[in-house]
Amino acid sequence: MVLLDAVPAWLLSAWPAVPAWPAVGSIAGGIGALGLAWAIRRHRGRPGVDWFLGVFAAQATWCLSYGVGLLVDDPTLRVVLEATTWLGVVWTGIAFLGFALEYTGRSDVVRSRPFAVVVGFGLLSTVGLATNPLHGAFWTGFRFDPVFDVSTVSYALGPWAYLVVAVETVLVASAVFLLVDTLLSYGPLYRRESAAVALSSLPPGFALVAWTLGVGPVPQLQLAPLMFVPHVLLDAYAFNRAEMFDRNPTTSRAAERTAIDDLADPIVALALDHRIVRLNPAAGTLLGVDAAAARDRPLSAFLDVPITVDEDDEITVNTGGRRRTYAVSTSRLTDPNGTHVGYTVVLSDVTERERRRQQLEVLNRVLRHNLRNDAGLVHGYGELLVEQLDDPELVRMADAIERRSGALAALGEKAGTVESLLADADPVEIDVAEAVEEVVDEARERDPDATVDLTIDVGEESENESTARLRPDALRAVVENTVENAIEHHDGAGTEREDGGAWVQVTLRREGAHRFVLVVEDDGSGIPDHEVSAVESGQETALEHGSGLGLWVVEWGAGALGADVAYADREPRGTRVTVRIPVGDGR
Numbered sequence: 001m002v003l004l005d006a007v008p009a010w011l012l013s014a015w016p017a018v019p020a021w022p023a024v025g026s027i028a029g030g031i032g033a034l035g036l037a038w039a040i041r042r043h044r045g046r047p048g049v050d051w052f053l054g055v056f057a058a059q060a061t062w063c064l065s066y067g068v069g070l071l072v073d074d075p076t077l078r079v080v081l082e083a084t085t086w087l088g089v090v091w092t093g094i095a096f097l098g099f100a101l102e103y104t105g106r107s108d109v110v111r112s113r114p115f116a117v118v119v120g121f122g123l124l125s126t127v128g129l130a131t132n133p134l135h136g137a138f139w140t141g142f143r144f145d146p147v148f149d150v151s152t153v154s155y156a157l158g159p160w161a162y163l164v165v166a167v168e169t170v171l172v173a174s175a176v177f178l179l180v181d182t183l184l185s186y187g188p189l190y191r192r193e194s195a196a197v198a199l200s201s202l203p204p205g206f207a208l209v210a211w212t213l214g215v216g217p218v219p220q221l222q223l224a225p226l227m228f229v230p231h232v233l234l235d236a237y238a239f240n241r242a243e244m245f246d247r248n249p250t251t252s253r254a255a256e257r258t259a260i261d262d263l264a265d266p267i268v269a270l271a272l273d274h275r276i277v278r279l280n281p282a283a284g285t286l287l288g289v290d291a292a293a294a295r296d297r298p299l300s301a302f303l304d305v306p307i308t309v310d311e312d313d314e315i316t317v318n319t320g321g322r323r324r325t326y327a328v329s330t331s332r333l334t335d336p337n338g339t340h341v342g343y344t345v346v347l348s349d350v351t352e353r354e355r356r357r358q359q360l361e362v363l364n365r366v367l368r369h370n371l372r373n374d375a376g377l378v379h380g381y382g383e384l385l386v387e388q389l390d391d392p393e394l395v396r397m398a399d400a401i402e403r404r405s406g407a408l409a410a411l412g413e414k415a416g417t418v419e420s421l422l423a424d425a426d427p428v429e430i431d432v433a434e435a436v437e438e439v440v441d442e443a444r445e446r447d448p449d450a451t452v453d454l455t456i457d458v459g460e461e462s463e464n465e466s467t468a469r470l471r472p473d474a475l476r477a478v479v480e481n482t483v484e485n486a487i488e489h490h491d492g493a494g495t496e497r498e499d500g501g502a503w504v505q506v507t508l509r510r511e512g513a514h515r516f517v518l519v520v521e522d523d524g525s526g527i528p529d530h531e532v533s534a535v536e537s538g539q540e541t542a543l544e545h546g547s548g549l550g551l552w553v554v555e556w557g558a559g560a561l562g563a564d565v566a567y568a569d570r571e572p573r574g575t576r577v578t579v580r581i582p583v584g585d586g587r
Contacts, residue, residue, distance in 0.1 A: 020150050022221055026067030029228030033059040036235055048103030051110075054095035062088025063225040070150035078151060079142060083129045085222075086138060086164070089208065090125045093168035093175075094118055096201065100175035121167060128160055137161075145220045152220040157212065165212045172201050200234035203227035266326075266347040269333065274299055274307055277342065286317065286347065299345070306330075307343055314350070325351045425471055425560075432475065432516055432581075433458055433466035436508050439479040443487065443504075450487045450502035457509040458516075465510060468583035470561060475581075477557035479506070479518065482577050485550045486522035494523035495572055516581040523574040527551070532567050554579075 037056035043049045062085055069081035097118065101109045109115055132138045137160035145154035207224035210216055216223075266283035268276060276294045284290055287302040299305055305328055306313045313328040326347040333342040382402030389395045433456045440454045458466040483504055490502035497503050507519040535551045554577070558565045563581040570576045 020071065020148070022148055022150050022152075022223075022226065023067045023070035025229060026063045026070065026225035028063075029225050029232060030060045030063030030067060032229060032232030032236075033057075033063065036232060039236075047105070047107065048099045051095055051099035051102055055092060055099055058088045058091040058095050059228055059231075060088075061085075062092060063228050066222060066225045070152065072151055073144075075144070078144070078153065082142070082153065083132065083138075085225075086129050086161070087126060089168060090122050090129075090164055093171035094122045097171045097175045100178040104178050104181070106178070118171065125160070125164055132158075138164075147218055147221060150221075152218075154220045162212065165208060169205065169209060172205050176201055200231040203230050265349070268299060268345045268347075270299060270307070270343040270345060272340070272342055274343070283347070305345060305347070307345065309343070314354075315347075323351075324349055325354045425473065427469040427471050429467060429469050430472050430475070431467050432470065433508060435472060435475055436479050436506065436518065439476055440483065440506055443480070443483045447487050447502070450490070450504065451497060452483060452487075452504045452506065455505070455507045457507075459510050468516065468581075470581070470583065474557040474560035477553050478561065478563070478579055479520075481550045481553045481557070482518075482520040482579075485527075485554075486520060486524060486575070488550075489527075490522065490524040493525070494574070496523045511580075514582060516583060518579040518581065520577045520579075521570050521574060523570070526569060526573065526575050527567060536567075 033056040037053050037060070040049060040052065044053070065081045065084035065088060069078055069085065072078050072081060098110055098115070101107065101115070128135075128137050137158045139155040139158055139161060142153060142155040145152055204224045204227040207222070207227045211219070211222045211224060263280060264282055266286045267280045268283050269278040271277050275296055275298050277296070279287070279291055279294055284294065287294060289302065294302070299307075303315065303317065305315060307330050309330050309332055311330070315326050315328055317324050317326060327350045329346045329348070331344050331346075332340055333344055334340055378401060382398050385398035386395055386402060389398055437454060437456070440452055443450075444452050456466075483506060486504045487502045492500050492502075494500045494503050503523050505519075505521040507517075507521075509517050509519075511517050531551055535555050554565060558579055558581075561581050563579050566578045566580075568576045568578070
């Protein structure tokens with residue numbers, strides 16, 4: 001029996017003010033747990049909710065059994081209520097760990113064998129409580145030892161009781177660790193929820209350990225049920241103010257898993273010595289080995305992959321009796337402090353892309369070769385026929401042959417331009433004004449009967465106002481084809497020249513520090529809507545068939561420049577093509 005004069009003064013002063021305050025506090029903790037369970041019942045089915053309902057059920061059992069037991073004088077009923085209190089102790093930690101695992105996206109662990117062992121321990125402890133009078137594994141020497149006007153009891157704890165408290169402490173500590181890890185890993189996204197729930201378990205946990213070790217002036221009074229009152233308040237904050245179950249870490253962990261494990265591209269994580277530490281299923285299939293067998297072995301034991309950061313490489317692999325080509329991308333792995341700790345290797349299957357590229361290259365070269373040779377031959381025969389024939393009708397037909405063969409030869413040259421534009425090439429420093437002027441001069445020489453005016457306004461603030469880092473072949477393709485299209489498709493009924501001949505206005509101006517604007521205008525019949533639609537939609541169809549490659553070359557050239565192309569009607573007639581070319585920091 002502990003003497004009252006050994007009890008702190010503040011504790012004694014609270015005793016007369018609130019009769020049976022330990023029982024009132026315990027029952028309040030139990031009622032609070034039931035209230036929270038009722039509040040979150042609508043979230044059932046979301047990650048962690050069912051387990052948290054189990055936590056509240058165990059806590060309510062713990063608190064209510066202990067609180068009611070403090071008001072009971074019947075020895076038999078008091079023993080039953082004490083056993084029920086211990087039942088709440090046993091299952092609170094188990095349910096709390098289950099909640100933490102599922103809430104943080106580790107539901108696979110809940111279904112694992114180790115967690116089944118934990119549940120088995122709970123079931124065995126439950127049986128031990130029911131049969132304690134036979135073996136005394138939980139306690140012996142049960143007797144009333146009242147204090148503060150409540151029916152507290154004293155008894156000698158058995159070995160299984162100490163084991164239960166130790167195991168439950170480890171389980172709760174593990175759950176708190178998972179929640180804190182979530183707090184650190186995902187930053188502010190789940191910070192308030194995880195912090196509130198993690199902190200809420202500390203007051204009752206420390207109180208239970210102190211009671212088990214007999215620490216404190218009133219060792220027969222268990223304060224853990226009373227400590228569930230602040231526990232309930234912190235949980236209430238997490239549920240209501242922080243919207244705990246409206247967004248939870250399971251989403252983030254699922255996204256991480258999807259980003260690696262569910263990707264079709266093989267991904268391998270390597271240590272600094274290029275040994276495998278992790279690989280996704282696609283990488284396991286490529287290497288022909290499972291993750292466990294590949295771990296801690298050098299990647300070179302499976303594939304000859306160059307580990308070069310920020311450089312593009314390709315490898316060819318024989319897999320399943322077929323040759324596959326993979327693009328290899330390597331990046332550094334760093335820890336939160338920025339320390340280099342390894343590499344991530346991503347292998348993207350580009351077999352079909354490479355096959356299509358090879359097919360297009362072969363097709364392009366064959367067509368260009370045949371077009372150049374055959375069109376040249378036909379053009380030569382056409383010239384001879386025009387010179388030797390006397391019949392005007394035959395001369396007209398020979399002239400048509402000559403012109404069409406020239407158009408076919410030009411088409412072959414455009415195909416070569418397309419191949420160049422679709423290839424990767426680095427931009428270089430060029431004088432944009434000079435490049436545009438050069439193309440315009442060539443157009444004037446090629447079509448001396450056409451009027452091609454040029455206006456350049458790039459400012460005079462510095463000598464480098466007209467220079468920029470661009471792909472010169474792409475810029476040439478855009479200017480050349482817009483001017484050429486305007487001249488070739490002119491109908492001879494223009495408004496800018498008295499004779500209605502072909503007229504083209506080319507304007508280059510600088511807009512601010514980050515953009516050139518190229519405008520090409522003509523007074524022809526305009527570009528047919530179906531040709532513009534075919535280019536703007538990005539595909540040729542039976543209803544939207546362009547008559548040539550000119551507009552496509554402009555589109556692809558602009559794409560290589562990162563530029564935008566806009567087509568508009570010009571008043572009173574003709575077309576205005578506007579190309580906005582970003583340069584420098586604005587690119």
